[in-house]
Amino acid sequence: MRTHTHQEFEAELRNLKDRLLAMGGRCEQMIAMAVRAFEDRDEALAQEVMEADHGMDEDEVAIDELAVRILALRQPVGRDLRFAVAAVKASTDLERIGDEAVNIAERAIEMEPAGRLSRPGSKLPEMAQRAGAMLRDALNAFVEEDANKARDVFEQDDAVDDLYGEVMGLCLDDMKDPSRIADGMRICNCAKYIERIADHATNIAEMVIFMVEGRDVRHGNL
């Protein structure tokens, strides 16, 4: 009987991990779609991103409910307890990554119709690709409970910050032409949204270390 219950508990934890990974996969897809919509001025694709966001909201609720269920019925201790608590915090980050993808899609729809992105805008796909990779690595570290993998994520954040600075500089330059102000601001905003996605991935990586090592590296020393 004890073993049976233990197996059930393991299955529930596995289910929680699978849901986090699935939600993360949907985030990555939304980011990629939103940035492609921005690049190609593809309004239909932007609309798809906004529709996909409803699924994210459901994912967050489902993850939280599963974690609360595990806490209530299994009353885990130590690392498993920290895992369940970290999961409800990570679901918030994932849901907000979805919101950032929607923000990008909204700016995509507002952009002036034109053939190609201007110079600052052309940096966005690279930024998005890097932020997406950070998210994937952070979630893998999370479900594998691998603190070293989590630390790798922190290092990747610098490259995204650098790209953000580049985009901002190029935009301010572009916007000296008044006809480019509105689009310049949209590009700046998208760069900011992507930078925030990278921050959310970093938050998830920090959770991994809290979970695995039982100490809190947020806001400080690694």
Added chain:
Amino acid sequence: MRTHTHQEFEAELRNLKDRLLAMGGRCEQMIAMAVRAFEDRDEALAQEVMEADHGMDEDEVAIDELAVRILALRQPVGRDLRFAVAAVKASTDLERIGDEAVNIAERAIEMEPAGRLSRPGSKLPEMAQRAGAMLRDALNAFVEEDANKARDVFEQDDAVDDLYGEVMGLCLDDMKDPSRIADGMRICNCAKYIERIADHATNIAEMVIFMVEGRDVRHGNL
């Protein structure tokens, strides 16, 4: 003995609530300071906001540790369980409100030296005051476990969104003068930061309903 343990448990929950309220009070103060620094171009005050943020980071860790401790040692069920889970989610929102106040303080330092704020900038204090009130109401609803008070917070969010739209419109207009582009963007960014503070307050209010009524109103029907 049973009663003694129960009293201890009540004291721990009370402690958790007090810490959330104290952290929320610090948030409100940081928001007010940051916006005053922005209004008065007061670099020293902006620096104070950045220093205050370290305390916020410690607050988040302390709240999470206390909640995990309650979950581990008391293994609460029902509403108390949901309260502990909601507390670790709310601490994230509070910590990010601190980050937004720091963002405002950073923009305050970057602003061109000048006597008075321009027209769009003069809306920021009102926006900030409203967002601060939402946060205060949301946290009171949280610790009093009052779902009706929480619902009042959702309604206040519309006024902040309207002010955000106004600031954006005024800024885009102002920025037709190229010498005002850089400051115009800073004002827009600050409006966005304040709007996000209001969103965090709304998130906390949604947690209250999850906690009190055991159903999740996030992302949907109230």
